[in-house]
Amino acid sequence: MILSAQDCGCSIVEEGPTVINSPVCSGTYLFMVLLQSYLWGRCDISTPCKRIESVKKTDDKYDFVVVGAGSAGSIVASRLSENGTFKVLLLEAGGPEPIAARVPGFYRGFWGNEEVDWKVRAELGDFCLDQGEQGCSWPLGKVLGGTSVLNGMMYHRGHRADYDDWVAHGAEGWSWDELQPYMDMIENNKQIGTVVDGKYHSDAGVMPIQQYNYQPPQLQDLLDAANETGFPIIKDINDPNTPEGFAIAQAFNDNGQRYTTARAYLVPKSERPNLSVKLNAHVTKVLFKCKRAVGVEYVDEKGKKRKVKANKEVILTAGALKSPQILMLSGVGPKETLDKFDIPVVADLPVGKSFKNHCGATLYFLLTKANNTQTLDWNALTAYLLNREGPMASTGLTQLTGFLYSSFADKERNQPDLQFFFNGLYAECSKTGIVGEPAGDCPSSGYNVSANAVHLLPRSVGYMTLNSTDPFDQALYYPNFFDHPDDMEAIKEGFQYLRKIFNSQILQDKYEVKLDPAYTKECDDVAEAWSDKWSECMIRLHTDPQNHQLGTNAIGLVVDPSLRVYNVTNLRVCDAGAMPSPPTGNPQGAIMVVAEKCADLIRQKWTK
C-alpha cells in the first residue's frame, strides 16, 4: 500500500461512477481498481465532510428554483442562498460528481459515460465525417457540476471586444468594465505576482485558478517551436496587453485537483440550511399561471412526476442545449414549432434560433522518435498520492493554448479569432502501472499527438428544435458549420500556422514529426497534403466542433439584458444560451460572469 485510507472525520460515501471502467480506458482493470480506491481514501480529494447530499424529498415551495447544477447553476444557487433569507432549490438531472474526475489527468475519463454525460450528437451535415452516421459528438455534463466536470478547466474570460459585441446585440450593462466586479468575485488567482499581473486579476474570488503544477517536457518543446516560428510566447492569456500568442494556460484547479463550480461554490445543507440540492431530478417543464412562472415539474430518481412551486422566480441554468428544450416544452418558443407539437403557446419567441459554437478541425501527428509508452504508471500514481504532483496533476499537452489572428480578424480590436489546442500525454489509463508499458492505441513506434485550429468568431449560425414532446428525448441540433465560407477559410489559415509549428527545426530534430497517415489517407487521395483542397477535405473529415455552444436563448432575442424571458414574468435564463455572441476563448469564464451577474440582478430585485 502506498498510503492507507485516512480518517476524514466523516464517512466516505463511494458514490458516482469510477474511473475503473472509463470508456477511455476500456480493458484496464487491476491497477485502476487500486488507483480508484486510493483516491477514495484521501480526505482532500474525496472531501466527505463537504459532500453535497441530495435531499430525499423537495418541499412544496421555495423562493427560487434553479434548474441545472452546472457551471452557471451552481453559482446562481449558491449566491442566492448566501444571505440566508431566501429558500433556494437547485434541481439537477444527473447524480453526484465522480471523485476521479477531480484528477486533472483523467479529464477525458468520463466522456461518453452515460452516468454523467448526456452524450449529445449534432444532426448530420458535411462535417464530422469521421464520425460516420452518428454526427458530431458533444460531451455534456449530466452531473452535479455539469460540464465543469468534463471540461479541460482552461480559464479564459474572453477579450474586451467580445463584450462590446454583446452590448451591440442589446446587452446593455454588459461591457467589460461593467462586468469587472463579477470577474473579481469569481477569481481566486494563486499566481498573482508570479505568472499574472494583479492589475488584471483578483485573488478575492471563490474559484481557485492557477497553472497546473506539472508540465510534461514536450510542452516546452512546443512552446519553443512556436517561438522559433515567430509566434509570441506570452505568460498570461487573460492579460489584455497580450491577446495574441502561445502560453501555458491557467486552469480551475488547486492542490493538483479539478475545481468544478459545484465544488467551489456549493456548501452542504448542514452549513446552509436554506439551500437544498436535489439530484437525479429531470425538469420536464416550467409551470405557468397565465404568463407568470410559478414553479417546475420534474421527474425524480424513481420516475415519479413531482411539482414544486417558486414564490419568486424560476431560473433556467440547464445549458445552451437543454434550457431551450425545457422552454419549448413549457410553451415558450417559436409558434410554428409549438403548434407542430400541439404545445399551448405561452410566449412566441425565437428560442433555439441563434445557435452558435466555436468550430475547428484536428490534425494528427506522429512523433516518430518518441517512446510509445503510457504516461500513467506507478511512479505517476505515487507522485500524485504523496504530493498531488506529476503527470496525473495536469492535462498533459492540453494545458497549452495559443491565440492568433486570421486574415478575417480586425487586429485593431485585440480580438484574436483563432485558438489552438494540443492533445496528448494524458496520464489516464494503464493496465499494469508498470513503467514503460506500451500505450495500447498507438502504433509500435512513435507517439500520437494532435492539435486543433479553432475559429472563434464563426459567421455560420445554427438552430435547435424539438424532436418530440418527450422531455427525455434529445432535441435536434443543427450547427450549420461552414455554411458561411469564411469559417472554412479561417480554419485553413489555422492549419497553416500549425504546419509551421510542427515543421519547426526544434520539433523535427527532436521528434521527427510527421502527419499521421492513418488520419490523412482519405484526403491524400483527393489532393496534395496542405493544399487548399486537402485542407478542406481534412476539415470536413476531422471537424473539431467545440463544446462551446451558446446563443440559443440570447440576450436581445429571448431574454432581456436582465436575463428575464421576454413576454412572461418570474423566469430567467442564466447560462451559456444567454450569450448573444461568442467569447473569443474558452467560455466557462464568461459563463461564470453571466451567472454572477444574474444572481446579483435577482438579489437586487428581491432584496428590499
Ligand SMILES: Cc1cc2nc3c(=O)[nH]c(=O)nc-3n(C[C@H](O)[C@H](O)[C@H](O)COP(=O)(O)OP(=O)(O)OC[C@H]3O[C@@H](n4cnc5c(N)ncnc54)[C@H](O)[C@@H]3O)c2cc1C
Ligand atoms: C470536453 C469539454 C471541454 C471543455 N473545455 C473547456 C475549458 O477548458 N475551458 C472552458 O472555459 N470551457 C470548456 N468547455 C466548455 C464549458 O465547460 C461549458 O461551456 C460550460 O460548462 C457550460 O456551462 P453551463 O452552465 O451553460 O452548462 P452546464 O455546465 O452543461 O450545466 C447544465 C446543467 O443542467 C443540467 N440539466 C440539463 N437539463 C436538465 C433538466 N431537464 N433538468 C435538470 N437539470 C438539467 C445538466 O445535467 C447540467 O448539470 C468544455 C466543454 C467540454 C464538453
